[in-house]
Every structure is written in C-alpha cells, then in structure tokens.
Amino acid sequence: MKVFITLFLISLISFSGVISSQFVFAVSSDITITGTVPGCGDGVIQSGEECDGSNLVGQTCATKGFSGGSLSCNVNCTINTSQCTSAPFGGGGGGGGGGYIAPVETVAVFSGRAYPKSTVTLLKDAQIAAIAIAGSDATFSIKLSGLSGGNYIFAIYSEDSKGVRSSLLTFPVSITSGATVNVGGIFIAPTIATDKSEVKRGDNIAIFGQSVPKGEITVVVSSEEEFFGKITADQNGTYLYNFDTAQLDMGQHFTKCDGAISFFNKAISFAVGTKTVFAQPVKCPAKTDLNGDCRVNLVDFFISVYWYKRPSPPATTDLNGDGKVDLIDFSIMAFYWTG
Amino acid sequence: MRQFLYKILFIFSLGFILPQMVFAAQISFDTKTTQMQVGKNFEVILFVNTEQENINAFEGKVTFPGNFLDLKEIRDGNTIVNFWVEKPKAQDNTIVFSGVTPGGFNGRNYLLFSAIFEAKKEGVAKFGVNDARILRNDGIGSMAVLSITPFELVISKGSRAEISAIPKIKDRERPELFVPEIARDELVSGGKWFLVSATQDKGTGIDHYEIKETRQRFLGIFSKWISGEFPYVLQDQELRSYVFVKAVDKAVNTRVEQISPRNPLGWYENYENWLIIILGLAIAYVVKKLLWRKY
Numbered sequence: 001m002k003v004f005i006t007l008f009l010i011s012l013i014s015f016s017g018v019i020s021s022q023f024v025f026a027v028s029s030d031i032t033i034t035g036t037v038p039g040c041g042d043g044v045i046q047s048g049e050e051c052d053g054s055n056l057v058g059q060t061c062a063t064k065g066f067s068g069g070s071l072s073c074n075v076n077c078t079i080n081t082s083q084c085t086s087a088p089f090g091g092g093g094g095g096g097g098g099g100y101i102a103p104v105e106t107v108a109v110f111s112g113r114a115y116p117k118s119t120v121t122l123l124k125d126a127q128i129a130a131i132a133i134a135g136s137d138a139t140f141s142i143k144l145s146g147l148s149g150g151n152y153i154f155a156i157y158s159e160d161s162k163g164v165r166s167s168l169l170t171f172p173v174s175i176t177s178g179a180t181v182n183v184g185g186i187f188i189a190p191t192i193a194t195d196k197s198e199v200k201r202g203d204n205i206a207i208f209g210q211s212v213p214k215g216e217i218t219v220v221v222s223s224e225e226e227f228f229g230k231i232t233a234d235q236n237g238t239y240l241y242n243f244d245t246a247q248l249d250m251g252q253h254f255t256k257c258d259g260a261i262s263f264f265n266k267a268i269s270f271a272v273g274t275k276t277v278f279a280q281p282v283k284c285p286a287k288t289d290l291n292g293d294c295r296v297n298l299v300d301f302f303i304s305v306y307w308y309k310r311p312s313p314p315a316t317t318d319l320n321g322d323g324k325v326d327l328i329d330f331s332i333m334a335f336y337w338t339g
Numbered sequence: 340m341r342q343f344l345y346k347i348l349f350i351f352s353l354g355f356i357l358p359q360m361v362f363a364a365q366i367s368f369d370t371k372t373t374q375m376q377v378g379k380n381f382e383v384i385l386f387v388n389t390e391q392e393n394i395n396a397f398e399g400k401v402t403f404p405g406n407f408l409d410l411k412e413i414r415d416g417n418t419i420v421n422f423w424v425e426k427p428k429a430q431d432n433t434i435v436f437s438g439v440t441p442g443g444f445n446g447r448n449y450l451l452f453s454a455i456f457e458a459k460k461e462g463v464a465k466f467g468v469n470d471a472r473i474l475r476n477d478g479i480g481s482m483a484v485l486s487i488t489p490f491e492l493v494i495s496k497g498s499r500a501e502i503s504a505i506p507k508i509k510d511r512e513r514p515e516l517f518v519p520e521i522a523r524d525e526l527v528s529g530g531k532w533f534l535v536s537a538t539q540d541k542g543t544g545i546d547h548y549e550i551k552e553t554r555q556r557f558l559g560i561f562s563k564w565i566s567g568e569f570p571y572v573l574q575d576q577e578l579r580s581y582v583f584v585k586a587v588d589k590a591v592n593t594r595v596e597q598i599s600p601r602n603p604l605g606w607y608e609n610y611e612n613w614l615i616i617i618l619g620l621a622i623a624y625v626v627k628k629l630l631w632r633k634y
Contacts (some may be wrong), residue, residue: 123441123442125515125539126421126422126442127517127518127537146516148512148541148542149541150417150541150542151417151418151449151450152541153419153421153442153444155441168441169442170440170444171444172444177512266478291522291524291526297520298422298520298536299520299522299524299535301422301439301535302527303524303526303527305424306528308424316526317526320479320480327396327397327424327439327472327480328396328474330424330439331396331439331474331475331476331480332478332480333439334396334439334440334441334442334476335443335476335477335478335480336478337441337442
C-alpha cells in the first residue's frame with residue numbers, strides 16, 4: 001500500500017510540474033527571423049529559389065491550390081500566398097460542404113544591407129522586435145509576424161565588429177491587416193569613430209568604421225569650410241581614412257560619413273589643439289543611459305518620467321542641465337534610443 | 340517711383356519669409372465638417388506635419404470652449420507617438436499632451452490623437468493649441484519652427500449641413516505583444532525594484548494597465564489585479580513573485596504578459612505544493628478505505 005501511495009504522490013507532483021512548465025512557456029514570441037538567400041533579388045531563378053522579384057516561374061494562386069487572388073514573391077525568394085483567397089472546401093454529396101477560410105497573417109519583411117556579419121536590431125514602435133545577423137555580404141532579411149493592421153514606426157540599427165552602433169534609421173509603415181508588407185532596400189549608414197578625441201594640430205587623425213564590402217565611403221570633416229574625402233572599404237567593409245589636421249583651425253570639429261546609397265551617419269566630434277589625446281572606445285550610449293546597462297530603453301524612459309516636472313532632479317536625469325526634466329530631455333533620450 | 344520701390348521690397352521680403360513658412364512644422368486640426376448641430380457628437384483630429392524636419396518630441400495644450408462643448412472621449416489608437424510622457428487628458432477646457440517617438444520621423448498628416456465632443460449650445464467654437472513645442476531629432480532637443488492652424492466650428496440649432504456619424508472603431512484585436520521589465524535604480528523610489536512596460540493598440544488605443552504580483556503560480560488567479568502606472572514600484576521587493584501585466588485597450592481587449600520570479604520559492608515554501616500533497620494523501624486514504632471495505 002505504501003508503494004501505491006508513494007507512486008500516486010510522485011505522479012501528482014510530476015503532473016503539476018508538467019502543467020507549470022507549460023504555463024511558464026505559454027508566453028511566446030511570434031517573431032520569425034529568416035536568413036538571406038545569396039543571389040536572391042536579381043530576378044533570376046537560382047538553386048533554392050521559388051521565385052525572384054516579379055519572376056514567379058509561371059505559378060499563380062490557382063496552381064498553389066487557392067481559388068483566386070494574387071501571388072507574390074517574398075524578399076527571400078519564397079512564394080507569398082498571403083494575398084491568395086481560399087476556395088471553400090466542398091461538402092458531402094447532396095448536402096453541400098462547410099466553408100473554410102485560411103487564417104491570414106499580417107507580416108512585414110525587412111531587407112537591406114548593414115555590415116558583414118553584424119548584428120541588426122529591428123525595433124517596432126521603439127521596442128526590440130527582432131535581432132538578426134547579416135551575411136558576409138552584409139545583406140539581412142527579417143520577417144516579423146503577429147502584427148495588427150495600423151500605423152507602425154519601425155527602426156533599424158546595426159553594430160559593427162568593434163561594437164560601434166550605427167544611427168537609428170526609422171520609417172513609419174502603414175500595414176493592412178492580413179497583408180504582407182515588404183520593406184526592402186534598407187541601407188544602414190556606415191559606423192564612424194576616430195582614434196583621437198583631441199589631436200595636435202598638424203598630426204593626422206584616423207577616421208574609421210565599417211560599411212558594406214567594397215563600399216565607397218565619403219568622409220566629411222566640418223569646420224568653417226567642409227573637407228570631403230573618398231575611400232573604398234575592404235572586403236570586410238572596414239575603412240580607414242587618415243585626415244591631416246594642418247588644414248583645420250584650433251577648436252572643435254565634426255566628422256561624418258555616408259556610404260553612397262545610405263544616409264549620413266550622425267556626426268562625431270573631435271578637437272584640434274596643442275596635444276594629442278587618444279579616444280577611449282565608446283560602446284555604451286552617452287549620458288542618456290541612466291541605469292548604466294548600455295541600452296537606452298523603456299527603463300531609462302520611465303526613470304525620466306519619474307522625475308518629469310519634479311523639483312531638483314538628479315543631474316544624471318537632467319540631460320541638458322537646465323535644472324528640470326522636461327520634453328527636451330526626452331527628445332535627447334529619443335535620439336540616442338537603442339530599444 | 341516710391342510705390343515701385345515698396346513693391347520691390349515687399350516681393351523681396353516675401354522671398355525671405357515664404358520659405359520659412361513653407362518649412363515650418365505644423366499642428367493642424369481636421370474634422371468632417373465646420374458646422375454642427377446642438378446635441379450632436381463630432382470628432383476633432385489633431386495631426387502633425389513635420390515638413391522636412393526629423394522630429395521626435397511633441398507637447399502642447401489643445402484649448403476648446405467648455406461652454407459650447409462637452410469633451411466625451413480622447414482616442415489615441417494608431418498614434419505616431421510611441422510613448423506618452425503625459426497621455427492626452429482633459430484639464431480645465433484643455434487637452435494636455437506630451438510624448439516622444441524615438442528615432443524621430445519625417446512626414447505629413449500623422450495622427451497625434453483625436454477627441455470626441457458634444458455640441459452643447461449655439462455659437463462659434465474656437466480650437467487652438469497653446470504652449471506647443473515640437474523638437475528635432477538632433478540629440479540636443481532643438482525646437483522646430485512650428486505653425487498652428489486654429490480651427491473654428493459653427494454650432495447652430497438647425498444646421499442643414501450633413502453631419503456624418505463618428506466612425507465606430509471595431510476593435511477585436513488585442514494590444515500588441517510587449518515585454519515588461521523589472522529594474523532597480525537609485526534614482527527611482529530610493530533604489531526599490533520597479534516595473535516598466537509599454538505597448539500600443541492599433542485600434543482604440545490603450546486604456547490602462549493592470550498589475551498582479553503573486554507568489555503562487557496557480558492560486559494566483561484569485562489575487563486581485565491592481566490598476567497602475569509605470570514606473571510601478573513592486574510590492575514584493577524580494578522578487579519572489581510572478582508578476583503579470585495586463586494591457587487593456589478601450590474596447591476592453593486585453594493582453595497579459597508574465598515575468599517569472601528571480602528568486603522563486605523553494606518547493607517546501609510554496610503552499611500550493613503542500614495542498615497537492617495533502618490532497619494526494621486524502622485521495623489515497625479514501626482509496627485505501629474503499630479497497631479495505633471491498634476485500
């Protein structure tokens with residue numbers, strides 16, 4: 001009898017464990033990340049491609065078993081049947097069958113180029129929705145499902161091999177429920193950094209970063225007049241541009257760069273003076289990271305909200321140093337946002 | 340000759356002023372009609388046009404005549420604002436709002452929010468925006484040049500204008516997926532653990548959030564939901580509780596997300612386990628009794 005009771009208890013406890021483990025894992029993400037298919041996007045059907053751009057290889061919704069609608073091609077060269085309409089399944093003889101409508105999913109697919117093997121982070125309404133790794137040719141593709149119909153603000157950024165983040169590239173997208181939206185041709189601006197925070201006038205300053213392989217980089221040094229330089233990135237997308245500071249006045253200057261088909265990255269500053277000070281590698285966002293976790297996200301936002309319009313806020317929350325936490329501080333934080 | 344010179348000067352000054360006017364960001368109102376009947380409801384929509392500027396923060400006070408109008412509802416579903424610093428709310432015949440869109444955006448006719456009013460009496464109802472600021476996404480929060488187009492509505496008893504009904508939003512979709520986070524910082528409530536969370540609802544907009552903390556996984560269903568705002572200081576500072584966050588939209592669709600405890604109870608500390616054991620023993624006892632009677 002003892003054995004019976006013991007066995008009964010063990011089964012009860014393990015049953016509760018099974019339920020609890022299911023309960024814990026009940027909250028799941030609907031995000032799917034797909035890899036990039038090399039050669040996809042050139043309009044030519046290659047090995048592993050179901051379609052390419054408008055080339056659907058003669059396939060239609062009907063050949064896919066649907067009654068109508070329009071077939072399209074996903075950016076990863078797989079067939080997209082989300083716009084096909086389903087045929088009602090026929091019923092039994094004489095009586096007529098019941099209807100079935102396949103559930104349609106609302107999907108957004110993002111594709112473009114970042115840096116070879118870099119981490120690409122996609123934000124949906126300012127919160128991290130997906131993280132993908134770009135291919136060695138810097139291409140990436142991210143598929144996001146589980147969306148509703150409505151207006152979204154998507155943003156994307158990448159981190160280069162040295163951990164330097166690109167600017168946040170944002171794009172408002174209006175999504176129709178049940179449709180697939182393809183956002184292609186996203187080109188993330190090259191990263192930029194300098195080897196010195198202050199450089200002795202006449203010495204060179206190295207301006208470097210990462211872009212697409214063999215990408216043409218335009219480096220701009222802004223002073224009273226602007227100096228432009230062009231350089232081609234290597235196979236890994238890294239570039240290095242040495243700039244002679246003899247042509248600059250003493251004082252603060254800015255440099256930025258773009259990658260021919262991308263926007264300019266945000267400018268970084270350096271000083272020309274009488275001594276040389278080497279720059280420390282900066283991986284974490286500047287003062288906007290209030291809790292020091294190297295991210296600027298909801299936690300930092302709500303720390304600021306806590307001090308919004310309160311008297312005597314701590315100096316760390318008062319980002320522009322005007323003695324109060326107001327909209328300007330939130331705007332500064334929103335600029336450095338990482339999600 | 341003098342008139343000719345004045346004309347030339349006027350044209351030159353237009354040349355300086357017009358481009359600035361064209362590139363000023365705008366906050367504008369929109370409604371289906373400019374005429375309204377007493378007793379009818381109507382919707383006023385507030386839009387933002389960035390006009391080539393990349394902007395990331397907005398605030399202001401929408402003014403309306405309280406003697407003519409009754410504010411019924413504020414809708415912010417599908418807004419361009421990702422996070423409200425101050426969610427649009429009524430305050431002495433004004434609607435105060437303040438919010439940010441991280442990363443900024445650039446475009447025309449993006450919705451900030453809309454408000455449903457009821458026309459109370461005849462007259463001209465004037466809408467405006469006071470203390471408005473739109474800030475650039477430039478890392479220093481510089482102010483964009485802003486122009487505001489005021490709006491007037493004529494309210495009469497027997498207006499012949501065709502008044503379209505306020506579109507009812509059929510919102511059957513739950514709020515968007517979200518990930519609540521627990522954090523601690525010396526800057527908030529003396530370093531106590533707090534909870535933050537935010538999500539959007541593309542239909543009617545988020546109405547409120549509810550929070551539940553429970554150390555029991557299953558019996559927690561009997562615990563009460565507490566309506567809360569973020570940052571929400573946790574009651575269980577030992578972090579031994581499951582924390583549930585419920586986002587509720589204005590059509591009462593809900594989405595619940597959960598955070599597991601960082602320091603979960605040991606099996607012997609959780610009275611759920613003891614209940615299971617006691618229940619098991621009781622069943623075993625009953626079974627034993629039954630078997631004993633049978634044989």
